[in-house]
Amino acid sequence: MLSERARPARVRKHRHAPWFAVAAVCVGAFMGQLDASVVTLIFPSLQRGFHAPLAAVQWVALAYLLTVIALLAGAGRLADVAGRKLVYLQGFAVFTAASAACGFASSLPVLVGSRVAQAVGAAMLQANSVALVVTSVPPRRARAALGAQAAAQSLGLAVGPLAGGLVVGLAGWRWVFWINVPVGLAAIVAGRYLLPRTRARVRGGAFDVIGLVLLAGAATVLLLAVSAVSGLGWPSWVIAVLLAAGAASALGLWRWERRAAVPLIDAAVVGGGAVAAGLAGALCGYLVLFGPLVLVPQVLVAAGLSESHAGAVLSALPAGFAVAALTADHLLPRRWGNRPRCLAGALIAATAAGAATIAPVTPGPLAACLGLLGAGLGLFVPANNAAVMAVVPARMSATVGGLINMARGMGTALGIAAVTLALFTTARSPTTGTRIALAGLGFAALVAALTAALPPRSRASQPGTVAGGERGRPGPLA
Incomplete structure (x- = not known):
């Protein structure tokens, strides 16, 4: 160890x-x-x-x-x-x-x-x-x-x-x-x-402690602000202070990483169009995935169904996700690369969310829409991750992988907060709140589709970098 x-x-x-x-x-x-x-x-x-x-x-x-x-x-x-x-x-x-x-x-x-x-x-x-x-x-x-x-x-x-x-x-x-x-x-x-052992590593040197503190500070206070909106019960001025502190930390991080000797986040890699778009897509994808996990139990239990019945309906979402993620490579044309799959998956998810906004809020139609939503996300998420990692040098794969998971976490928090806020502000008309929440999820899926349609070239894709690795002799695959 x-x-x-x-x-x-x-x-x-x-x-x-x-x-x-x-x-x-x-x-x-x-x-x-x-x-x-x-x-x-x-x-x-x-x-x-x-x-x-x-x-x-x-x-x-x-x-x-x-x-x-x-x-x-x-x-x-x-x-x-x-x-x-x-x-x-x-x-x-x-x-x-x-x-x-x-x-x-x-x-x-x-x-x-x-x-x-x-x-x-x-x-x-x-x-x-x-x-x-x-x-x-x-x-x-x-x-x-x-x-x-x-x-x-x-x-x-x-x-x-x-x-x-x-x-x-x-x-x-x-x-x-x-x-x-x-x-x-x-x-x-x-x-x-x-x-296997690691095949390629970044060069050593001083760890970017200032960058880590700024990144952790920005993520923490922004997530606290999102959580406060979704029900912590904090006064509005506290939320405003958190948002301001998060924005200041993010700005400080951006300025510091551009001049740090060994930056935590290499702007030449992460600042490229493909990586930035992929991180935005990961955030939107998980916002759409986790929003229904809050919405569906609230809606169905309020309609008189049991928690176990609501859970069974909700299981259509991860089931559709798993089936699409496992079978996409076998069912889709081999000539389809990552970006066409991202675009198709995001559009399927947006269509499912749109259908849910007009369909009856009952177990059968809702389960069908959730299954289709999960299938779209199951197609989008793996292809989006692969598109990002394909333009990242192997020596930085864990750093960018961590950023992908950070984007997922922020998307999770935003999905929960957005749905909770929609239901809270329309408490007197639950049906209206449900429709608004579903429309918001559909909009986030369309934003994910937009990230897939952006030009694929990244500044990380320079001579010396190939998909998933680097030019030159790799280390031992042991």
Whole structure:
């Protein structure tokens, strides 16, 4: 766990070695989404067990999300320098130990602190996931591999509420965290033997601490402002101050990174059209994906359906996502590259959201629209990720992979906030609020389509860089 070790020769030479590595990464992708989706189910138990109000208990989820988003880019940069396999395995070790600590928490502050530690491990995992997938498989199979990873995430998203409800009902909330321990230990062993060593790294040098602080500050305060709009109950002047502080941090980051000797975010790479458009597309895609997770239960339960019935309807969304992500490479024309797939997926999602705004808000039509929405996103997300990573030098793959996951996190928060705000401001007319929320999701899908239609050339695509790697002799694939 202190240095990267080569895979055993039998694994490295096996014809399915790249897919063994993808499978190992999929475990982390599955666990990350399952853990994110299951925690909200234990809020009532935490309120009773710790005699705390909902406003305090929600920090169990909010502290985790804030920490992950704040640290993703820094964790990616660290992995590009120290080794992606090493940081990934260490992240799983931190995540596993912190999960055990969460289960043993004796008070709400201890639980929140343990969740912050758990989020540090999760950031180390998530920052490396896309990079490990792309650098483990041949370039022509990158999109299919990213589709498998996206399917694992959607499966965790779908299974989380169902498994969490069962675990809480049978064994109590602490087992929601303890169950991560054996899975984490198994994942560490699997990663040790299945993941390849890092083939290309960035040059060493002083770590850009100022850039990390500015990036973490901008992401944290902006996400707090978004969360406040979605129901924290803070006064409007506090939200305005947070927005101003976030904008100032973002401006400071932009100015600092342009003159830093070893910047956390290389403007020559991230500032290119393809990467910037891809990050915007990732944000919009996850905004559209997570918005319905808040909207659908609220709408259906208010209409008299049970939570379990609402959950069954909602499962059409991740199911459509998983099916499209896994089958797109087999069903679509081979001549279609990443951008045509992004455009088609985003337009399908926009069409589904538009159909939902005029269809009856009943289980059957809503499930059909959600399945189509998920299918569009299942086509868009892997192709969007592949389009970004194809123009990024291999030595910076984890850094940009961390930025992709940061964009996803911000999109998640914005999706939740936008839907909550639409429902809150139209509380006297729930149907109107539902239509407005769905129209907003459709608009975000159209913005994602626009990012796919932009010119594909990036400033990262200069002589010396090829899709997914760099010119010159790569390091050992071990």
